[in-house]
Amino acid sequence: MSGKVMTMARAVGEFVRDGDTVVIEGFTHLICFAAGHEIIRQRKRELVACRLTPDLIYDQLAAAGCVRKLVFSWAGNPGVGSLFGLRRAVEEGIPSKVEIEEYSHFGMVARFMAGASHLPFMHLKTFEGSDLPRKNKNIKFIRCPYTGKRFATVPALNPDVSIIQVQRADEEGNGQIWGLMGVQREAAFAAKKVVVVAEELVPGEVIRADPNRTLIPGLIVSAVVIEPFAAHPSYALGYYDRDNDFYVEWAKISKDRAGLEKYLEEWVYGLPGRKEYREKLGAEYLKKLEADNRPSGSVNYGY
Amino acid sequence: MADYTPSEMMVARAARELNNGEVVFVGIGLPNVACNLARRLHAPGLVLIYESGAVGCVPDRLPLSIGDPCLATDSISVCSMVEVFNYYLQGGLIDVGFLGGAQVDRFGNINSTVIGDYARPKVRLPGSGGACEIAIHAKKIIMVLKQSPKSFPEKIDFITSPGFIDEVNSRRNFGFPGKGPSLIITDFGVYGFNKNTYEMILQEIYPGVTVKDVKANIGWNVKVGRPPKVTAPPTDEELRIIRQDLDPHRIHLR
Numbered sequence: 001m002s003g004k005v006m007t008m009a010r011a012v013g014e015f016v017r018d019g020d021t022v023v024i025e026g027f028t029h030l031i032c033f034a035a036g037h038e039i040i041r042q043r044k045r046e047l048v049a050c051r052l053t054p055d056l057i058y059d060q061l062a063a064a065g066c067v068r069k070l071v072f073s074w075a076g077n078p079g080v081g082s083l084f085g086l087r088r089a090v091e092e093g094i095p096s097k098v099e100i101e102e103y104s105h106f107g108m109v110a111r112f113m114a115g116a117s118h119l120p121f122m123h124l125k126t127f128e129g130s131d132l133p134r135k136n137k138n139i140k141f142i143r144c145p146y147t148g149k150r151f152a153t154v155p156a157l158n159p160d161v162s163i164i165q166v167q168r169a170d171e172e173g174n175g176q177i178w179g180l181m182g183v184q185r186e187a188a189f190a191a192k193k194v195v196v197v198a199e200e201l202v203p204g205e206v207i208r209a210d211p212n213r214t215l216i217p218g219l220i221v222s223a224v225v226i227e228p229f230a231a232h233p234s235y236a237l238g239y240y241d242r243d244n245d246f247y248v249e250w251a252k253i254s255k256d257r258a259g260l261e262k263y264l265e266e267w268v269y270g271l272p273g274r275k276e277y278r279e280k281l282g283a284e285y286l287k288k289l290e291a292d293n294r295p296s297g298s299v300n301y302g303y
Numbered sequence: 304m305a306d307y308t309p310s311e312m313m314v315a316r317a318a319r320e321l322n323n324g325e326v327v328f329v330g331i332g333l334p335n336v337a338c339n340l341a342r343r344l345h346a347p348g349l350v351l352i353y354e355s356g357a358v359g360c361v362p363d364r365l366p367l368s369i370g371d372p373c374l375a376t377d378s379i380s381v382c383s384m385v386e387v388f389n390y391y392l393q394g395g396l397i398d399v400g401f402l403g404g405a406q407v408d409r410f411g412n413i414n415s416t417v418i419g420d421y422a423r424p425k426v427r428l429p430g431s432g433g434a435c436e437i438a439i440h441a442k443k444i445i446m447v448l449k450q451s452p453k454s455f456p457e458k459i460d461f462i463t464s465p466g467f468i469d470e471v472n473s474r475r476n477f478g479f480p481g482k483g484p485s486l487i488i489t490d491f492g493v494y495g496f497n498k499n500t501y502e503m504i505l506q507e508i509y510p511g512v513t514v515k516d517v518k519a520n521i522g523w524n525v526k527v528g529r530p531p532k533v534t535a536p537p538t539d540e541e542l543r544i545i546r547q548d549l550d551p552h553r554i555h556l557r
Contacts (some may be wrong), residue, residue, distance in 0.1 A: 008415075027384060028370020029357050053432075076429035078368030078556065079331050087427055102358065102416075104431035105354060106388040113385055125393055126436035129412075129465030135421050179375040180355045181383045216324050244367045248554070261493040294376055 004224045005171050009221040010274060011195045019068075020160040021048040023191065024057060027182030027240070028078065031234035032165040032197045032245040033057050034227050040064040041268060049156060051181065052108045052134040053078070056233065056250050059085040062098050063260045069099040071157070078245055084254040094257060099147070102136055107154050112183045114156035115190025118125045127152040163190035164216055167236055169198035169204070174223025178296075179237030185215045192223045199236050201226045209301070211232040227274050229286065240289040307537045309490035310448070310556040311545055312509055314340060315449050315537035316403075323347075324399040326350040328437050331369050332448045334401035334551050336556065339365060350379075352397065354433040356387045365549045388433070390441045395480055400441025402434050403448045406459040410525060411466025411484030411500045413438065414459040415448065421461060431463050438464035439474075443485040450489035456522040467501035467546050487515050492516045493534060494525075502526060507534045 004013075016022060016039055024032050038055040039047070043066070049058050050071040053077075061067050063085030070090070071160040075083055076159075103111065106126050113121035123142060129149070133139040140153045141159055164184050166175030175198045177184060188194045196216055228238075233243035233250075254260040271277050278286065307315075317337035321327060323346040329338045332441065342349045351360040355370040358380025366374055368519060373379050382390075391397060404413035405428050417433055419425030438444055444466070448454060466484045468474050474483055483501075487494040493507035505517055505527045514527055537545075550556050 021416050028368050029372070029375075033514050067483050074428070074429050074432035075427075078370070080367075082427075091424065091427060102430055104435040105384065105433040106392070106436040124389075124436075125480075126439055128439070129462065129474060129477070130431070130435045131416070131421075131462045132431065132435065178381075180357060180370055180381060181354070182370075183384050185383060186385060223328075234370055237375060242368070242370075242372060246373075247367065296504065 004221060005172055005201070006223055006225060008131065008227055009198070009226045011225050012042055012201055015161050015193050015195055015223060017160070018044045021050060023050045023159040023187050025051060025182055025184055025187040026234060027052060027167055028234065029180040030059055030165040030177065030184065030231055030236060030280065031055055032113065032163050032230050033232060033234060034230035034277075035163040036061055036193070037198060037268045037277070039066055040264065040272070050159060051104070052105055054083060054086055056083070057129060059083040059254060060264065062086045062089040062122045062289055063095070064264055065095045067098050069101065071101045073105045073143070074105045077247060077250060078089045078201045080251050085260050088257060088303065090250045095189055096270055099175040101138065102132065103139070103154065104132065109183055109186070111154045111157035112186035112190050114154070115158045116186040119156060120154050121136070121153045123151040123153045125151055125210055129163045131253070156191055159187070159191045161193040161195060162187045165197045165231055165236070166216060167198065167238060168200040168202045169196050169224055170202055170207050170218070171224060172204070172218030173216065173224045174204070174207045174214050174218040175216035176207060176210070177215045181215060188216045188220060194220050195223045196221045196227065197227055197230050199228055199230065199239050229278050230274060232281070232289070238291050240286070240291055243289055307542055308556065311537050311542060312534070313447055313488050314556065315541040316493060316547060317445065318344065318541070320445055320486060321346050321349055321399065321514065322377065323348045324350070326352060327443055328354070328392065328397045328400045329369070330401045330403060332403055332555055334403065335366060335369075335544065337447065338401070338486065339549055340426055340484065340541060340544055343548070344540070350390060350535045352387065354384065354387060354463040356382045356384050358382065358387075358391070365555065367554060370543055388436065392436055397437070397441040398443070400444050400481070402444055402446050402464060403438060404434070404446070404553055405485065406454055406456060406489055407446060407448065408456070408459045409525070411444070411446070411487065411496060412459060412462045412468060413464040413466065414461045416461045416463045418460055434464040437479060439479045441481045443482055445485060446487045448487070448489060450491050450520050452520060467496065470500055470502070472501045473505050491520060492531065495528070497526065504528050505531050507532045509534050510536050
C-alpha cells in the first residue's frame with residue numbers, strides 16, 4: 001500500500017486544520033458527506049467553507065458550528081427549498097455567526113479556474129447590471145487591453161485543502177470520474193492539499209487502461225481514502241442513486257434547530273465512521289439506491 | 304374541458320414557446336417540467352443543457368435537481384462546469400434561457416437573492432446560481448413565476464439577474480450578447496415587453512381570468528396589450544404527460 005491510503009479520520013485529522021479554507025466540491029454528484037461528517041465529529045472550527053452549492057453538507061457543517069465564513073453561489077436544497085441550518089447561522093448566529101461571500105456560479109467557476117491556473121484572477125462576462133458587485137467587493141471590472149471592452153474579474157480561489165470524491169482511484173490517488181464533473185478538477189488543481197475519496201480502490205492498470213477518465217492525477221494528491229457510499233445522500237453514478245427522498249425529508253429534519261441537532265447526534269456524533277453509517281442505513285435501504293447496469297461502450301487505445 | 308391547476312397552465316404555456324431544435328438552458332422547478340413536456344410533444348429535438356454540465360439530456364424521470372443522474376445517462380455530452388459556462392453559455396450557443404425568481408420588476412430584472420435588506424434580510428433566497436450570466440448571454444429569456452403584488456413589486460429589493468435594467472435598456476450599453484427578456488409566464492397570463500419603453504405588457508390572459516384580476520395582482524399599473532388574447536387551456540395530452548410521467552408526486556407542481 002502506498003503511504004497515501006488512509007482512513008477518513010486520519011485524513012481529516014491531518015489535512016483539515018482549524019481556520020482553513022476548505023472545499024468539498026461536487027455539483028449534486030459526488031459530494032463527500034463522509035468527509036463533512038468527519039469534520040463535524042472532529043469539531044473543526046473557524047473554517048472558510050467554499051462550494052458553489054452549499055447543499056445539505058454545508059448546512060450540517062454550519063449547524064455544527066464548524067464554519068466562520070461561507071463562500072458560495074447558490075444556497076438552497078435543490079427542488080425542495082431552504083437550507084435552514086445555514087440560514088439560522090447567517091441570520092441569527094445559531095450556533096455561531098457565519099459570514100457570507102457571494103458570487104454567481106460562473107463567478108465561482110472562474111475563481112477555481114484562476115486558482116487551478118495559478119493566476120491571480122480570471123476575467124469573465126457577467127455581473128454587470130446585477131447588484132452582486134455592490135455587495136461583494138471582490139468582484140471588480142477591468143478593460144480588455146486588446147479590445148477595450150469591459151469584463152468582470154474575480155480573484156483566484158486557492159483552498160488550503162480540497163476534498164474531492166471520485167468513483168475509483170488507485171493507491172497513488174489517480175482518480176477517475178464519469179457523469180457530472182462539476183468543478184472537481186479545478187477545485188483539486190487549485191488546492192494546496194488534495195484528499196481524494198474513492199468509492200472503490202482499483203489497481204493502477206485499471207486507471208492506465210482508460211486514462212481519459214482520470215480527472216485527478218495522483219501527483220497532486222496528498223491522501224487517498226477508500227469509502228463506499230461516502231457521498232450518500234448525494235450519489236456516485238454507476239454505484240448508487242441520489243437519495244432524493246432524503247433531500248425532501250431534510251426540509252422537515254432541519255426546519256428547527258432541535259431536529260437538526262438530533263440528526264447530527266444520531267447520524268454523525270453518534271457513529272464512529274462511514275462503515276457504521278452504512279450499517280445504520282441498512283442493507284435493504286442501500287439496495288434500493290443501487291445503480292442499475294448501464295455500461296459504456298469501450299474504445300481501443302491501441303496504436 | 305379538463306380541470307387543471309394554474310401551475311399546469313403555466314407549464315403547458317411555457318412548453319409551447321419552445322421550438323424543436325432550439326438549445327435551452329434549463330433551470331429547476333417549473334421550467335424543468337416545461338422543457339421536458341415540450342420534448343415529449345412537439346419538440347423532440349430540443350437540446351436541453353443543464354448548468355451541471357449535461358448536454359443534450361433525455362431524462363427518463365423528472366430531475367429533482369439540475370444535477371440528477373438521469374441527466375448524464377444517455378446525454379450527448381457531459382462536460383465540466385468550466386466548459387458549460389465558458390464555451391456553451393459565454394460562447395453564445397444558448398438560444399433560450401429559462402429563469403424564475405422571487406421578484407421581477409417591470410423591466411424584467413430578477414431578484415433571487417434577498418427580500419428586504421441584504422445585510423438584514425426578511426427572507427434570504429438561494430442567490431444567483433447561474434441565473435445572472437444566463438440573463439446576460441442567452442439569446443432570449445423566458446421567465447416562469449407566480450404573480451402577486453409581492454412578486455411583481457414597483458421596485459425589487461435586489462437585482463440578481465439583469466433584464467432590460469431600465470427604460471433606456473442599459474443592457475445594450477453594457478454590450479450584453481443576449482437580447483434580454485422576451486416573455487414572462489405567470490399564473491394569470493403572459494407578458495411581453497414594449498419595444499420602446501422596455502416595460503412589461505400584458506399580452507395573454509388565461510381562461511377565466513380578467514384584466515381586473517391581473518391588475519389586482521401586480522405592484523404597478525401594468526400596461527395591457529389590446530386586446531389581450533385568451534391562452535388556450537392545457538390539452539388532455541399535456542395534462543396526461545405532466546400528471547402521469549413528469550411530476551406524478553407533485554413535487555414541482557404544488
